[in-house]
Amino acid sequence: MDYTNNYTTTSHGAQAGLSTGGGFLPGSQTADSPSTTNKRSYGKDTLRPVTLRQLIDAHHPHPDAEYFLIDGSEATQVTFVGQVRNISTQTTNVTYKLDDGTGTMEVKVWIDAEAFGQNEGEEEGGGGKASKVVVEQGYARVWGRLKAFNNKRHVGANIIRPIRDYNEIQYHLLEATAVHLHFARGPVELLEQAKGGAGGGGGAHSNGGGAGGAAPAPGQLPPGTSLSARKVYQAIRNTPQSNEGLHVQQIATAGGLEMTEVLRGGEELTNLGVIFTTVDEHTWALLEIEG
Template sequence: MDYSNNYTTTSYGAQGGANGGGFMPGSQSNGDNASTTKRGYGKDTLRPVTIKQLLDAHHPHPDAEYFMIDSSETTQVTFVGQIRNISLQTTNVTYKLDDGTGTIEVKVWIDAEAFGGEEGEGGGGGGKGKPVEQGYARVWGRLKAFNNKRHVGANIIRPIQDYNEVQYHLLEATAVHLHFSRGPPEQLDSAKGQGNGAAAAAANGGAAQQQQGGAGGQLLPAGTSMAARKVYQAIRSTPQSNEGLHVQQIATAAGLEMAEVLRGGDELMNLGLIFTTVDEHTWALLEING
């Protein structure tokens, strides 16, 4: 799953699609000037978001016509919410959506020439039914601001057919947020953790493999403290009975103060890597088979 600036998306079931965040029916909505539209095609993305993220988004500079979310330029967005109100105007249908993190208005412009008058009642439903009040819907569009009030100019809005999509969307929006705010969660952080573990092991006797390796070859998680790594290495490399090692033996083997050993042991227990045996101060590795 690649959430980089080249983030590509599925169409989420929308007719007309959004392959890579490109043109979708209705994107010629009122109020978009030609320069903004021309600029956006080259860098368009489609990002899953929550309404709170839309309300918290900011312009990178006063003249910008796009918004930043998690320090990343955001053009087209998609989100899921419950429709609290529908207002039919002469030129648009306005929906008020709530996703539990906030509320925002969504405007679908009525274009009788492009859609043969079908959207006047359906409100951009994309041929999959009509959005109704208190029902759930997915929206695709662009965040806009007018008179200091934000709304989404929607390309498509369609009712939710499978309510699992509501939870799925929130999970995906969270995953994308974590990617941009903390970096890739698996490959980069894991590699960094492995590199840190190897360097620490080399500085403490050259036992890199022992310090990094966990039960059954499991790597210690990125962010594990140095004290916990030393405690883990001491338990793993010191000869012992099936009762494990007492904290005093661990302190001697690891070259740590008792307080550091206890802190490191608590951390490893919370990670599920060691357990107590004959008493609370005697620890052994939790071996994971398979």
């Protein structure tokens, strides 16, 4: 599957959800941001499955940009699943706080009084109806756009609906991982070709993903890995730990590193698929395939 410029479908009816929901809820463009926000993106919208950590780590390509990059690619519409930790209802919007295990994010659904009255009998859709079917501590799927206001990020939601099939949670995480690896290491087809043509040069074409894009062998990292990342890797690998891994402070102590160096190295190792977060975003463990 080609995710590069046109990722528009996800499992569990993500694309269908966008069509049947009618795009933006009334007021979602004007109340959430100036009319010019993300203007350049509306003509070429894509839909990408993500984790909340990816939204937290997304960045602007330059100071004046009104859009975000994830894995170096422009992200317009995103979809994710998470557990609803809190619901707050205001006059103009309902704010949901979602947690997917990688981070937390506020999701705002703008309320239109007329739409609320018209859709009151519907199960899903409409600005205010979602608050009646999405409940605290339940799971929900969101479609929307990442936005920033006063240096705080949130998602302006087009649609939010409850999760009824809990398999959808795992399916989504697998799908988000597959798309992340596509952008971080290259298409599967190219990686397979690199492995097949291999010899000594297969890994050189795999966007830093190691030999032919495969996970690095235990104790080894791809050529070009920074010194900070190598120090963090060795600190995690050589320090006794539980199945939950090590907190960043423990890693800094074990490796004799500054916290900024640990965070920088950890981000690089995460992008390489070498470490992953466990109990929280600052606790890491190694992801190794024993040969």
